[in-house]
Amino acid sequence: MVEAPRNTRQRRAVVAILEDLDGFASAQEIHDILKRRGESVGLSTVYRSLQVLADAAEVDALRNDDGEVLYRQCSAGHHHHLVCRSCGRTVEIEGPSVERWADKIADENGFRDVAHTLEIFGTCSSCA
Amino acid sequence: MVEAPRNTRQRRAVVAILEDLDGFASAQEIHDILKRRGESVGLSTVYRSLQVLADAAEVDALRNDDGEVLYRQCSAGHHHHLVCRSCGRTVEIEGPSVERWADKIADENGFRDVAHTLEIFGTCSSCA
DNA sequence: TTCGTCATGACAACGATTGTCAAATCAACG
DNA sequence: CGTTGATTTGACAATCGTTGTCATGACGAA
Ligand SMILES: [Zn+2]
Ligand SMILES: [Zn+2]
Ligand SMILES: [Zn+2]
Ligand SMILES: [Zn+2]
Numbered sequence: 001m002v003e004a005p006r007n008t009r010q011r012r013a014v015v016a017i018l019e020d021l022d023g024f025a026s027a028q029e030i031h032d033i034l035k036r037r038g039e040s041v042g043l044s045t046v047y048r049s050l051q052v053l054a055d056a057a058e059v060d061a062l063r064n065d066d067g068e069v070l071y072r073q074c075s076a077g078h079h080h081h082l083v084c085r086s087c088g089r090t091v092e093i094e095g096p097s098v099e100r101w102a103d104k105i106a107d108e109n110g111f112r113d114v115a116h117t118l119e120i121f122g123t124c125s126s127c128a
Numbered sequence: 129m130v131e132a133p134r135n136t137r138q139r140r141a142v143v144a145i146l147e148d149l150d151g152f153a154s155a156q157e158i159h160d161i162l163k164r165r166g167e168s169v170g171l172s173t174v175y176r177s178l179q180v181l182a183d184a185a186e187v188d189a190l191r192n193d194d195g196e197v198l199y200r201q202c203s204a205g206h207h208h209h210l211v212c213r214s215c216g217r218t219v220e221i222e223g224p225s226v227e228r229w230a231d232k233i234a235d236e237n238g239f240r241d242v243a244h245t246l247e248i249f250g251t252c253s254s255c256a
Numbered sequence: 257t258t259c260g261t262c263a264t265g266a267c268a269a270c271g272a273t274t275g276t277c278a279a280a281t282c283a284a285c286g
Numbered sequence: 287c288g289t290t291g292a293t294t295t296g297a298c299a300a301t302c303g304t305t306g307t308c309a310t311g312a313c314g315a316a
């Protein structure tokens with residue numbers, strides 16, 4: 001039995017930002033937004049909170065081209081993303097046939113413990 | 129007209145390693161292999177050589193879960209990878225239907241300048 | 257061989273992320 | 287409520303992959 005995490009102001013603030021945000025954002029961006037709102041939270045704490053949320057699968061994480069990790073509160077269940085490189089706006093996408101295809105490829109080649117990454121990046125219509 | 133890069137011992141050595149390697153490897157791994165072989169090449173030079181090769185699309189680059197960039201000499205043309213997390217062994221994969229699906233999703237949502245990442249990670253049969 | 261470039265490599269700098277640890281805060285308990 | 291003790295915080299240092307710097311060296315055209 002794992003201990004439930006404490007309900008702290010900082011953790012609540014990070015979650016609140018994630019609920020407000022539409023798209024993906026980095027830990028540092030979230031830290032900046034918090035500072036701007038006056039609800040300042042230490043950078044380490046932002047990182048830790050996001051890690052905990054990601055481990056609990058309450059937020060999705062992905063890496064942009066620069067290698068930064070971006071976080072977003074998504075709907076439950078396995079899905080992928082169409083992400084605007086410029087503003088972060090995100091559309092969740094599903095592709096059952098892609099899932100089957102990936103599993104089949106891995107199986108045919110004798111791979112176990114398979115996972116896949118699939119993200120589509122582009123420029124959204126507002127940013128074009 | 130761009131200048132052709134010079135034909136140096138270091139560049140040749142890096143290319144030779146890539147030709148020998150079966151799977152993806154990081155810049156530091158390649159640097160280590162070179163050192164072990166006695167064909168020592170500066171780490172900066174390894175990084176630069178790989179960048180040049182990647183820009184010229186002569187090698188593929190991808191990021192593992194840890195955020196490290198891995199490089200591999202692949203066949204020409206757009207494709208994806210099935211990569212062993214443990215030993216790096218790689219199978220190139222193609223999925224025309226996935227390509228069409230990704231483009232369609234992006235188009236339907238009004239995204240331009242679209243690119244996608246798709247990699248499958250697992251444990252290969254030798255490493256299981 | 258000569259010479260102007262380009263490439264190299266030791267090293268410093270960078271940027272995202274993680275570790276440290278004393279101080280602050282939560283929540284259970286009395 | 288106040289005590290208490292484990293958890294969390296945050297300023298700061300440390301880490302790690304990667305990139306920048308720049309004096310030195312090597313390539314290759316002439
Ligand atoms: Zn946008
Ligand atoms: Zn999937
Ligand atoms: Zn393997
Ligand atoms: Zn593709």
